[in-house]
Amino acid sequence: MSKYKIQPIDFAGLKTIPLAARGGKVRVEDFAASYAQGSGLRGWLNSLPKILAGESFRAVVDALGKARAAGKPIIWGMGGHVIKCGLAPVLIDLMTRRYATAFAMNGSAAIHDFEIALAGHTSEDVEAVLPDGSFGAAEETGREMNQAVICGARDGIGAGEALGRVLVKAPHAQKSLLAAAYESGTPVTVHVAVGTDTPHTHPAVDPAAVGRATHHDFRLFCSLIAGLNEGGVYLNVGSAVVMPEVFLKAVSAVRNLGNPLTNFTTVNLDFLQHYRPRVNVVERPHARSGGRGYSITGHHELMLPLLAAALIENER
Secondary structure: OOOOOOOOOOOOOOOOOOOOOOOOOOHHHHHOOOOOOOHHHHHHHHHHOOHHHHHHHHHHHHHHHHHHOOOOOOEEEEOHHHHHHHOOOHHHHHHOOOOOEOOOOOOEEHHHHHHHHHOOOOOOHHHHHHHHOOOOOOHHHHHHHHHHHHHHHHHOHHHHHHHHHEEEEEEEOHOHHHHHHHHHHHOOEEEOOOOOHHHHOOOOOOHHHHHHHHHHHHHHHHHHHOOOOOOOEEEOOOOHHHHHHHHHHHHHHHHHHOOOOOOOOOEEEEEOOOOHHHHHHHHHHOOOOEEEEEEEEHHHHHHHHHHHHHHHHHOO
């Protein structure tokens, strides 16, 4: 006998409904199919469940294909991890296939791409070099990047174009997204926050030139974002803070200037789903303006090649 004064509620009078009347959001016709040997990427894509990320992945492939067919912009915004995972060749190929019409980088992505072009390697061991203060002190990176930005600001071009311009003759230019985009005339914008990037601590830094070049790129980015109206796609890949904030400000500025910006697609690809990409990229831009945002979680070194392969297979 319980010593509590209150007794469990009696469910005898609870009303029930038939399963047929209730229905369900998950149905057997939406289930995954077993992969058929030899069916390739297209067969794999068709075998995905029409549920949650499976349906989202298929929808992203479809949106990118439609944007390409309609000649609408496909803009890839990215953080440094995308480049230092060795994915520049995949992005360069997507650019040649018109699945990428512009790129936007934070400072980290530009640094990694610059070092790859210059030296064939990047990504120092921070824990090993931070104790003696030599983290971020690479001479060539700081000197050459700052000089490129200074010259770019002088010539009235942005940081992305200025960096690509000097990398086309670098020893490993064929692996550089900045160099390949410059050669093809594909716009690249670089968005830095002062103090976040190692070249800002180099003696050659010119803060005025850095600010002028990256602000030029922000205005160029706004022009690119304006083109997303009615069918374009913006992808945020591996940037948790800087690029989602830059994107949201660009969306607002474009609309403030009277440009229509509706019915486009946004995608966040990352191995963790963070607050800013979710609200600034996937959700807020579509409030009362149509379009759709998608979040797909996975490691860049797996998901980006997988997405690229699906796009290429769908070209048939």
